[in-house]
Amino acid sequence: MTAQAPARRPQPGFGPGRMMGGPAEKALDFRGTLRSLMRLLRPERALLIVILALGATSVALTVIGPKILGYATDLIFSGVIGAQLPAGATKEQAVAGLRAQGQDTFADMVSSMHVVPGQGIDFTGLAQVLAWVLAVYLLAAALGIVQFRMTTTVVQRAAARLRERIETKLGRLPLSYFDSQPRGEILSRATNDTDNIAQSLQQTMSQLITSLLTVVAVLVMMFVISPVLALIALVTVPVTVWVTALIGKRSQPQFIAQWSSTGKLNGHIEEMYGGHTLVKVFGRQKEAEDTFTEHNQALFGSSFRAQFISGVIQPAMMFIGNLNYVLVAVVGGLKVASGSISLGDVQAFIQYSRQFSQPLTQVAGMANLVQSGVASAERVFELLEAPEQSAEPAKPARPDQVRGRVAFENVSFSYNPDRPLIENLSLTVEPGQTVAIVGPTGAGKTTLVNLIMRFYEVTGGRITLDGVDISEMSREELRSNIGMVLQDTWLFGGTIAENIGYGAENATRERIEAAAEAAHVDRIAHTLPDGYDTVIDDEGAAVSAGEKQLITIARAFLAEPAILILDEATSSVDTRTEVLIQRAMSSLREGRTSFVIAHRLSTIRDASLILVMENGQIVEQGTHESLVAAGGAYARLHEAQFAQAVAEVE
Structure with a gap:
């Protein structure tokens, strides 16, 4: 297609079929959305297995430490x-001596230890043990770094695929979807929400795997050291789960509200700053600021509640973990004193107790990230699951030769089933004819050409191009x-030549400049320092509104289409330029079927056929002279514009 731009989206509250513009509401489906997220990672199964293996090995090494x-x-x-016991005596003799002195508790502790009376600290053995610890922790850290790198690869690939799916989905959505959603809301889902998903996965996936593996490994070691102490440590787990679930249930709706408010705020900003000139012209700055403040306060409130409620989880987990630490320390100390466990094992168990509670605290602390990401x-996914436009035919038909014969056969259409707009419209336009469509606002003029472009599908009848539906x-x-x-x-942001060249792929510079000359863009380019290589931004700041219109017309010249649709294409140019464009358009329309939507009747006097539409129906058709002579709707429009022109002159 050679199009100057996508079909204009009606702004909120305007245009046919307009629905509510805010974010769609739906019941929260945490588990279902989480499953969809996991399916997004499915193509990375091999890397995920490697990540899991690296995580398990790293955790095992960390737990052995x-x-x-x-x-x-x-x-x-x-x-x-040992240094305090008499040298030369055996361990049994030393223990017996302690019992004889009435130090039974000390004797029980010594009997459970590997001690040599009279021998001090074995620094050689201690150095070897510490060297092993250092090696184990270094290897665990190295594996952790590799695991994090692979996790980053998985997450960023998944995010890239998600963006590709969104881009593809946006191309498959019908125009009605964009009519029902503010552009800022759609952009927020495609950018902010997608980035938040990637950040949430990045920060939680690797840590979540490590935390869960750590809990399992530490629990095994705790039971190996002391089943009694392990059971004491497990007492706090149900409390941890209950507190996390309770807080998470309250915070999740707030995250939904937070991202919905973000979409509304983005929609308002995009709308207000996109039309900031009109906002200032009509003195609506205060109203725009008030609306912004309202959305901003709503976002502040929902964000504050979401972050505060979910943030309570970590302090609560730390409190529960400290209680667990106290219990283990007291009971462990008593068991050391009784000789039923060594001091080293108690020290290891206390470390395990910390390692056991820390992952639980981390997982609980990640709840806000998970909830935000799922929201x-x-x-x-609501965007990705939106109904798409009708599927393309399995074996598309095409005319043997595109000549430009367009026929409407009993065509009916409505934006809303309860409010029909076009009913049983029949019309045949022969190749090379210029058909002008006039009528009051809302009569269905633009709708007619949108149906030709298949931006909307007809609800009855059919439209054919050279005999093919x-x-x-x-x-x-x-x-x-x-x-x-x-x-x-x-x-778009680029040079004037690039903007014109958008109309035809791989167009040569000669063709671009020829199209520009036909549309009188050459006179604009010659007044600029860099000519056709002058860079303009997406707002066309370097050129006027009329000059922008000329550039888009040159784009259509370059494409040389069989059918030409002009929707008030000369509305932004001055009278002299309009005359020049009309001459160029006459040349462009030769041998092509043209549909011209116009309000100024002076621009369509030479049309082959003029259609007058009212309420979706063609109430009159004919040439300019015949319609004026008929004294009907067209004549009244002509007289009204002529009277206005006379009044302006006087």
């Missing part, structure tokens, strides 16, 4: 105790034969 450190503690403690994912053609094939210039111009 405290046990080895326990041996170091036992070496130090045994050396300190964003729900909004993105356009619904049986691929949209790409259909639109490649149509050039469209809209009243609202669209330029």
Whole structure:
């Protein structure tokens, strides 16, 4: 298709079929959305297995560390105790001597230790143990770094695929979807929500895997050291789960509200700053600021509640973890004193207790990230699950030769089923004819050309191009034969030549400049320092509104389409330029079927056929002279414009 811009989206509250513009509300489906997120990671199964293996190995090494450190503690403690016992005696003799002195508790502790009376700390053995600890922790850290790098790869690939899906989805959505959603809301889902998903996955996935593996490994080591102490440590787990679930249930709706408020705020900003000139012209700055403040306060409130409620989880987990630490320390100390466990094992167990509670605290602390990410994912998947435009035919039809014969056969259409707009419209336009469509606002003029472009599908009847039903053609094939210039111009950031060249792929510079000359853009380019290589931004700041319109018309010239659609294409140019464009348009329309939507009747006097539309119906058709002579609706429009012109002159 050669189009000046996508079809204009009606702004909130305007245009046919307009629905509510805010974010769609739906019941929270945390589990379902989470499953959809996991499916997003499915193509990275191989890397995920490697990440899991690396995580398991890293966790195993980390968990072994405290046990080895326990041996170091036992070496130090045994050396300190051994130095206090008489040299030359055996361990049994030393224990018997202590019992004889009435030191039964000390004797029980010594009997459970590997101690040599009279021998101090074995520094050689201690150095070897510490070297092993250092090696274990270094290897665990190295594996952790590799795991994090692979996790980053997985997450960023998943985010890239998600953006590709969104881009593809936006291309498949019908125009009605964009009519029902503010552009800022759609942009927020495609950018902010997608970025939030990636950040949430990045920060939680690796840590979540490590935390869960750590809990399992530490729990095994705790039971190996002391089943009694392990059971004491497990007492706090149900409390942890209950507190996390309770707080999470309250915070999740706030995250949904937070990202919905973000979408509304973005929609308002995009709308207000996109039309900031009109806002200032009509003195609506205060109203715009008040609306911004309202949305901003709503976002502040929902964000504050979401972050505060979810933030309570971590302090609560720390409190529960400290209680667990106290219980383990007291009971462990008593067991050391009784000789039923070594001091090194108690030290290792206390470290394990910390390692056990820390992942639980981390997982609980990640709840806000997970909930925020799932809330964003729900909004993105809602976009991805939106109904698409009708599928392309399996075997698309195409005319043998595109000549430009367009026929409407009993066509009916409505934006709302309860309010029909076009009913049983029949019309045949022969190749090379210029058809002008006039009528009051809302009569269905733009709708008619949108149906030709298949931006909307007819609800009854059919439209044919050279005898082929356009619904049986691929949209790409259909639109490649149509050039469209809209009243609202669209330029992108680039040079003037690049903007014109957008109308035809791989167009040569000679063709671009020829099209520019035909549309009188050459006189604009010659007044600029860099000519056709002058860079303009997406707002066309370097050129006037009329000059932007000329550039878009040159784009249509370059495409040389079989069918040309002009929707008030000369509305932004001055009278002299309009005359020049009309001459150029006459040349452009030769041999092409043209549909011209116009309000100024002076621009369509030479049209082959003029259609007068009211309420979706063609109430009159004919040439300019015949319609004026008929004294009907067209004559009244003509007289009204002529009277206005006379009044302006006087």
